[in-house]
Amino acid sequence: MPNATLDKPAIDCRDLRFRWYRRGPLVLDLPELRVERGEKIFIAGPSGSGKTTLLSLLTGVGVAETGRVSILGQDLAALSGSRRDRFRADHLGYIFQLFNLLPYLSLLENVLLPCRFSRRRRLNAGGSPGALAAEGRRLLAHLDLGDLKLRQQPVAELSVGQQQRVAAARALIGGPELVIADEPTSSLDMDRREAFVKLLFNECSRQQATLVMVSHDRSLEHLFDRSIQLGQINRVEPGIVRET
Amino acid sequence: MATLILAWKSLLNRRYTVGLTVLAIALAVALLLGVERLRYEARSGFTATISGTDLIVGARSSPVQLLLYSVFRMGEATNNISWRSYRQIADHPRVQWTVPLSLGDSHRGYPVLATNQDYFKYYRYADARPLELSQGEPFSGVFEAVLGNEVARELSYELGREIVIAHGADDVAFVRHDDMPFTVRGILAPTRTAVDRTIHISLEGFEAIHLGWQAGVPLPGRQVSPDEARQRDLTPRQITAFLVGLDSRAASFQLQRYVNDYPREALTAILPGVALHQLWDLLGMAEQALLLVSWFVVGVGLLGMLSAQLSNLEARRREMAILRAVGAGPRYILLLICGEALMLALLGAVLGTALLYALLFFAGPLIEARFGLFIGIGGLRPTELTYLGIVLLAGLFSGLVPAVRAYRQAVVNGINMRL
Ligand SMILES: Nc1ncnc2c1ncn2[C@@H]1O[C@H](COP(=O)(O)OP(=O)(O)O)[C@@H](O)[C@H]1O
Ligand SMILES: [Mg+2]
Numbered sequence: 001m002p003n004a005t006l007d008k009p010a011i012d013c014r015d016l017r018f019r020w021y022r023r024g025p026l027v028l029d030l031p032e033l034r035v036e037r038g039e040k041i042f043i044a045g046p047s048g049s050g051k052t053t054l055l056s057l058l059t060g061v062g063v064a065e066t067g068r069v070s071i072l073g074q075d076l077a078a079l080s081g082s083r084r085d086r087f088r089a090d091h092l093g094y095i096f097q098l099f100n101l102l103p104y105l106s107l108l109e110n111v112l113l114p115c116r117f118s119r120r121r122r123l124n125a126g127g128s129p130g131a132l133a134a135e136g137r138r139l140l141a142h143l144d145l146g147d148l149k150l151r152q153q154p155v156a157e158l159s160v161g162q163q164q165r166v167a168a169a170r171a172l173i174g175g176p177e178l179v180i181a182d183e184p185t186s187s188l189d190m191d192r193r194e195a196f197v198k199l200l201f202n203e204c205s206r207q208q209a210t211l212v213m214v215s216h217d218r219s220l221e222h223l224f225d226r227s228i229q230l231g232q233i234n235r236v237e238p239g240i241v242r243e244t
Numbered sequence: 245m246a247t248l249i250l251a252w253k254s255l256l257n258r259r260y261t262v263g264l265t266v267l268a269i270a271l272a273v274a275l276l277l278g279v280e281r282l283r284y285e286a287r288s289g290f291t292a293t294i295s296g297t298d299l300i301v302g303a304r305s306s307p308v309q310l311l312l313y314s315v316f317r318m319g320e321a322t323n324n325i326s327w328r329s330y331r332q333i334a335d336h337p338r339v340q341w342t343v344p345l346s347l348g349d350s351h352r353g354y355p356v357l358a359t360n361q362d363y364f365k366y367y368r369y370a371d372a373r374p375l376e377l378s379q380g381e382p383f384s385g386v387f388e389a390v391l392g393n394e395v396a397r398e399l400s401y402e403l404g405r406e407i408v409i410a411h412g413a414d415d416v417a418f419v420r421h422d423d424m425p426f427t428v429r430g431i432l433a434p435t436r437t438a439v440d441r442t443i444h445i446s447l448e449g450f451e452a453i454h455l456g457w458q459a460g461v462p463l464p465g466r467q468v469s470p471d472e473a474r475q476r477d478l479t480p481r482q483i484t485a486f487l488v489g490l491d492s493r494a495a496s497f498q499l500q501r502y503v504n505d506y507p508r509e510a511l512t513a514i515l516p517g518v519a520l521h522q523l524w525d526l527l528g529m530a531e532q533a534l535l536l537v538s539w540f541v542v543g544v545g546l547l548g549m550l551s552a553q554l555s556n557l558e559a560r561r562r563e564m565a566i567l568r569a570v571g572a573g574p575r576y577i578l579l580l581i582c583g584e585a586l587m588l589a590l591l592g593a594v595l596g597t598a599l600l601y602a603l604l605f606f607a608g609p610l611i612e613a614r615f616g617l618f619i620g621i622g623g624l625r626p627t628e629l630t631y632l633g634i635v636l637l638a639g640l641f642s643g644l645v646p647a648v649r650a651y652r653q654a655v656v657n658g659i660n661m662r663l
């Protein structure tokens with residue numbers, strides 16, 4: 001049973017190397033990356049610098065060529081593919097830059113989606129369908145989506161800002177220990193970005209979740225406990241980094 | 245279960261394109277099942293037309309032609325048999341019974357068959373079932389007729405009704421035997437064979453209406469009234485064909501040789517079962533071709549689904565990335581796409597079957613009226629169920645192609661939507 005141990009760091013990577021193709025260029029070469037429990041850290045890097053690639057290794061969707069990825073004390077390489085999927089479902093929340101929601105599910109169903117894949121998070125969120133819905137509504141209210149009319153709208157008709165907040169609720173439902181956000185604010189208006197991040201902070205603090213957010217936009221950097229420049233810890237030749 | 249619900253909602257979300265795919269499969273399935281059923285019913289209806297008759301004898305012709313006109317009342321005899329030859333063969337020691345048949349006239353498009361009471365006694369169809377009258381009785385007078393069930397039903401004729409017989413197969417006004425009408429004496433119960441479409445009269449009646457006719461036209465001044473006709477000797481001089489029952493099946497070949505070598509006239513004797521088989525093989529080519537074509541149509545329907553699913557994958561990349569992010573494994577994605585294909589094929593099969601039954605319900609009576617082919621609305625037969633199973637399996641397999649692609653994408657791209 002994949003497990004997470006409380007006293008271990010949220011993320012502990014060593015000597016991580018990754019390339020997309022066998023003879024392709026190294027995209028990542030990280031000697032070390034460590035994030036403590038409860039930290040809110042910001043990883044900055046220009047487009048194409050490998051931020052999303054790094055996140056796919058942290059979530060166990062991609063597998064590093066060499067090195068160790070330990071999440072919540074669990075060495076991901078020690079898990080089989082389907083175990084890694086389980087681990088991700090149980091312990092991780094993920095927010096995309098855009099298009100976070102399945103258009104064929106209602107707003108609440110989108111929020112509760114992880115509970116379909118993880119028993120642990122289903123039980124954390126209350127277990128029964130009624131309790132799940134209540135927990136979903138509670139989270140949505142915390143993220144300024146308490147409006148009943150809103151919840152009945154097709155999710156495709158929500159504004160981008162609203163969609164991102166629904167995505168945040170989905171990432172947080174069932175109390176995952178680690179929330180990972182891939183440029184979650186990059187599609188938002190300038191003046192909405194800070195508000196979004198603050199809502200996310202509040203909810204992560206309440207659930208004692210660790211938050212890792214990557215972005216090329218450094219305007220929000222100062223809000224975080226700590227900030228990392230991917231370029232500084234990643235030792236790949238600068239030639240492959242393409243600015244867009 | 246959760247997978248199924250998600251898959252179903254995803255399908256509903258794409259209901260228009262998905263609907264078209266399902267419709268294409270459904271139409272193909274309806275066509276396939278329809279052709280199969282038509283084939284089955286045609287064959288069983290066909291072979292059920294005559295049974296219990298050991299030989300059919302007519303003037304020298306091809307066996308299929310003889311079968312067509314004597315049993316199916318289609319086409320015409322090239323020649324007749326003389327009454328004397330008929331009597332001589334009928335008196336052969338192995339012969340138990342005979343039924344003489346004279347054809348050529350019609351009434352409002354329905355063929356008229358002249359015969360005698362032995363027809364009602366010896367004619368058998370399907371699994372040796374005798375003819376039954378639903379109303380009235382067999383003809384006994386010269387100018388009496390017994391109608392096949394469909395004739396009575398379609399023309400709304402009842403007992404006692406007088407009908408005029410036309411000379412030849414076409415109902416042309418000036419060649420009607422309107423001076424000698426026939427009275428309906430009996431109506432046969434339905435048989436679902438050519439008998440239903442036949443009007444039966446006595447050989448004497450047939451002889452009577454042709455008194456004073458030569459080479460198919462009435463001779464001026466030679467016309468006789470019904471009463472005068474009754475006074476004449478109405479023993480037929482010729483008949484078109486006759487059915488033969490023997491004392492044992494084994495005598496069939498002996499008697500067939502006897503007839504085929506008959507010295508006084510060029511005759512042909514056929515074994516109805518063999519000739520039916522030959523004829524069916526002839527028709528069977530078309531039937532096989534039709535079945536093959538419908539399988540192709542099913543293939544095209546499934547290909548349509550495959551291409552729709554493949555081109556959809558690109559658009560569904562985000563969906564896959566989201567599912568991966570919340571914990572779905574690549575295998576889940578594989579199952580999702582395969583399950584979707586299976587679901588579409590299943591929907592298509594169910595809808596196609598429903599369509600078939602709707603068609604049978606509405607078009608069945610039309611087909612029966614128009615082509616005399618009865619198509620039962622019974623449950624699905626084993627062959628049809630097998631076909632449906634093949635369609636589902638093929639659907640599942642064609643789903644494997646996009647599913648494997650999606651699986652690879654899920655493994656390679658993972659949560660990278662590549663916006
Ligand atoms: N699925 C993929 N297949 C092949 N190469 C990829 C794939 N995803 C990203 N890359 C490449 O990896 C590098 C890093 O991309 P990415 O991690 O998406 O950068 P960022 O998220 O920082 O913009 C880029 O050169 C990109 O072209
Ligand atoms: Mg990225």
